[in-house]
Amino acid sequence: MVFNFRHFCFLALGLSLFSCGKGKLSSTPQRPNILLMISDDHAVQAISAYGRPISKLAPTPNIDRLAEEGVLFTQNFCANSICGPSRATILTGKHSHMNGFVKNDRTKFNGHQPTIANILQEEGYQTAVIGKWHLNTLPVGFDHYEILNDQGEYNNPDFMTKDTTIQRMGYVTDIITSLTKKWLGDREEKKPFFLMMNHKAPHRNWVPAERHYRTFEQTTFPVPSTYFDAYEGREAAGQQKMNIYRDAYEGHDLKMVAGVGSDSLLYDPWPHVFMERMTPEEQEKFLAAYRERNDDFYTTPRTEKEKAEWKLQRYLQDYLACVKSVDESVGEVLNYLEAEGLMENTIVIYTSDQGFFLGEHGWFDKRWMYEESFRMPLLMKSPFDKKQGMVVDQLTQNIDFAPTLLEMTGVDIPDEMQGKSFLGLLDGTSQDWRKSLYYHFYEFPGFHSVRAHHGVRTDRYKLMHFKVEDRWEMFDLEQDPEEIHNIYGDPAFAEVQQMMHQEFEKLKKEYQVPEEAQSKNKSSKS
Known part of the structure; x- marks a missing residue:
């Protein structure tokens, strides 16, 4: 291991990191621990630290702690x-x-390539992953794992370990939290750790914990201005099948029933991961919590527009109730780290695997390069933070996570990693930073019929290319943050368009993007 003394001295002098597990003192500064918390489909709109209208009605005080005490990446x-x-x-x-893992099909992730887990494991870190994995192979580079089977279930889920598969009774978010704390308590204290706590929530189909069935029952969330988007000038957007009021499954997704007083859900193609995972007593409590609201749908006259807005409210109430449990989990784990004397020498990160639509453009789900899907949350509290409440506005990407964490631990970054460490953005030493980002979505034909596309984003503009149709879209994010007006081909933006094409080609060359044939493999449902 080659240790980076600049950052190590910053770590030791700036924050007196001589703690060594449970508050005991040591004469040798310890390499920092890492807790990487990844939720599934958690939109920045649903984290109150980002200050969006929806989150003001459903705050996330525990996740916000990481921004207040550390860094918020915007x-x-x-x-x-x-x-x-x-x-x-x-x-x-x-x-x-x-x-090598471009889409959710039967491809198996190659865990034997350099990853943050197997590199740190080789460097003497204890490594563990608990919760969602979803890479079609068992984890490599982890001393311990207890992972959900494929998507996993919200109620009474199955977990796979190195030795067996076991059903654990309870709510998935709470179970993952308990297993995380147990591993922390059982670990070898003399070694630093790299721990991933991967939540299933708030992934589709947004089943809240029993204690939160009614948490937002009386809350009316704001309807996005683009909820009834007509998709003018954006042909691919008009061809998708992820519209809340047309495409969401009324039984599986929206928990709607056949009629007044009915306990029979409407269309649900996956009952084995939903109601069939509940005990009879749990099913009754669930149905009872939704009965009055479901009856109201049938007994109160509504226009088609009002029905569409009712479905939005049902979706948001459940989604944000799932987020509520995730936020509670984050608070419980942060409190555990503090109580055990681990916080001062632990890098804590909260993020998601991507963004998510909360009714913008009429949608749920993700996949697009449009902002709500493309942007993902990132909040960090670490020994490298210059000050509390720091905000980083530069363009960062999830390819940067592994290089950053490796540099923070003093480990050399493999040349093949394409991301950049953003540690210099935290300690003020960064002299140069990227000016643009590359994006590529492959899954078409696939679930939700989102066309394959790739593109480039700068701090102000975005250029997207839909490959099969050979169509282009471009947006001025400063003047049109909702991405309604496609300005590609507009003479007023000819110079910008040329500049964006040049940046696009530069990034494709830099990242060695092949001119691949369009795949015909269909995706899985996630």
């Missing part, structure tokens, strides 16, 4: 907005075409 993005590929990118520090 311009953080994913490289491929879909579950498995994004996780592969986080682990490897490489774009999808380089790490």
Whole structure:
């Protein structure tokens, strides 16, 4: 191991990091521990530290603690907005075409390539992953794992370990929290650790914990101005099938029933991961919590527009109730670290695998390079923070996570990693930073019919290319943050368009993007 003394001295002198587990003192500064918390499909709109209208009605005080005591990244993005590929990118520090996991099909992630886990394991770190994995292979580089089977279930989920598969009774977010704390308590205290706590929530189909079935029952969330978007000038956007009021499954997603007084859910193609995971007593409590609101849908006259808005409220109430449990989990784990004397020498990160639509453009889900899907949360509290409440506005991406954490631990970054360490943005030493980001989504044909596309984003402009149709879109994010007006081909933006094309070609060359044939493989549902 080659230790980076500049950062080590900053760490030791700036924050007196001589703690060594449970508050005991040591004469030798310890390499920092890492706790990487990744939720699934958690939109920045649903984190109150980002100050969005929806989150003001459903605050996340525990996640916000990381911003208040550490750093909030305002311009953080994913490289491929879909579950498995994004996780592969986080682990490897490489774009999808380089790490080999481009979409959620039957491809198996190669965990034997350099990843943050197996590199730190080789450097003497204890490594563990608990919760969602979703990479079609068992984890490599982890001393311990207890992972959900594929997507996992919200209620009474199955977990896979190195030795067996076991069903654990309870709510998935709470179970993952308990297993995380147990591993922390059982670990070998003399070694630093790298721990991933990967939540299933708030992934589809947004089943809250029993204690939160009614948490937002009386809350009316703001309707996005683009909820009834007509998709003018954006042909691919008009061809998707992820509209809340047309495409969401009324039983599985929206928990709607057949009629007044009915306990029979409407269409649900996956009952084995939903109601069938509940005990009869749990099913009754669940149905009872929704009965009055479901009856109201049938007994109160509504226009089609009002029905569409009712479905939005149902979706947001459940989604944000799932977020509520995730926020409670973050608070419980942060409190545990503080109580055990671990916080001062632990890098704590909260992020998601991508963004998510909360009714913008009428949508749920992700996949697009449009902002709500492309942008992902990133909040960090670490020994390297210059001050509390720091805000980083530079363009960062999930390919940067692994290189950053390796530099923070003093470990050399492999040349094949394409991301850049953003430690210099935290300690003030960064002299140069990227001016643009590359994005690539591959899954078409696939679930939700989102066309394959790739593109480039700068701090102000975005250029997108839909490959099969050979169509282009460009947006001025300063003047049009909702991405309604496609300005590609507008003579007034000819110079900008030329500049964006040049930047696009530069990034494709830099990241070694192949001119691949369009795949015909269909994706899984996540």
